[in-house]
Amino acid sequence: MDLFKSFRRTPAMHAIEAQAPVFSKIAANGRLRQGMWVLVDNQVGILTALGSDGRAEIMLVEKDGTNKIAVIAQAAQVHQAKHEDIPRSRRPTKEAALAKGYRSRGPH
Amino acid sequence: MALVVCNNGESVALQYLVNKITTTRDLIYRLFATNITPAETDTAGTYTEAAGGGYASKTLAGASWSVSGTAPTSIDFAQQTWTFTGALTTNPTVFGYYVTRVTDADLILAEAFTSFTPAVNGDAILLTPHITAD
Numbered sequence: 001m002d003l004f005k006s007f008r009r010t011p012a013m014h015a016i017e018a019q020a021p022v023f024s025k026i027a028a029n030g031r032l033r034q035g036m037w038v039l040v041d042n043q044v045g046i047l048t049a050l051g052s053d054g055r056a057e058i059m060l061v062e063k064d065g066t067n068k069i070a071v072i073a074q075a076a077q078v079h080q081a082k083h084e085d086i087p088r089s090r091r092p093t094k095e096a097a098l099a100k101g102y103r104s105r106g107p108h
Numbered sequence: 109m110a111l112v113v114c115n116n117g118e119s120v121a122l123q124y125l126v127n128k129i130t131t132t133r134d135l136i137y138r139l140f141a142t143n144i145t146p147a148e149t150d151t152a153g154t155y156t157e158a159a160g161g162g163y164a165s166k167t168l169a170g171a172s173w174s175v176s177g178t179a180p181t182s183i184d185f186a187q188q189t190w191t192f193t194g195a196l197t198t199n200p201t202v203f204g205y206y207v208t209r210v211t212d213a214d215l216i217l218a219e220a221f222t223s224f225t226p227a228v229n230g231d232a233i234l235l236t237p238h239i240t241a242d
Binding site: 013067 | 110112113114115142143144145146147148149150151154205221222224227228229230231232233234235236
């Protein structure tokens with residue numbers, strides 16, 4: 001018996017079709033954009049899809065900016081994150097963030 | 109998962125449109141090996157590129173893109189194949205691709221896809237670059 005062969009597997013092919021569109025239409029009253037940092041139930045995530053049925057798909061993220069879990073929420077419950085909400089490793093400068101509407105929480 | 113044109117990508121596209129940036133660049137397609145979802149505020153430094161296992165990024169010559177259609181209009185490139193010789197050496201799993209410009213090395217767009225872990229010689233990722241403006 002060829003033990004080595006028994007552990008070999010056929011090379012796998014992983015085919016990807018790049019998605020579109022690039023210049024995605026702004027949805028949900030113009031408040032939300034794909035790729036936007038958002039808050040839903042006080043958890044920070046990235047908006048990945050907006051449905052015509054008013055549902056939003058969000059990837060919640062860990063403190064280091066990596067994926068935690070994908071969730072579905074009503075778009076009305078989704079809000080743009082504040083600058084400080086964005087994980088530090090992926091946080092833009094205050095100026096760059098403000099240009100895209102990420103305001104700071106400011107002094108309490 | 110949806111493709112995200114980052115803030116810099118939007119800026120570059122608009123500047124090309126009005127001829128403010130007069131030197132265009134080929135795009136480099138790269139695979140990333142961290143479990144992240146692309147965000148609009150990302151930069152090239154956000155991504156950890158795959159390494160080892162025979163991996164190399166792919167530079168796509170501008171002249172070889174094909175434009176088609178109206179409303180929406182798309183631009184496509186021939187399918188790209190990354191064939192691995194074995195496992196990656198840093199992070200083992202590929203989670204998506206990101207695109208930078210030659211020379212400037214700035215981020216234009218990124219997209220996550222179903223993760224894939226190359227393991228044996230001959231494992232491959234096939235990607236057909238496709239961008240649509242609607």
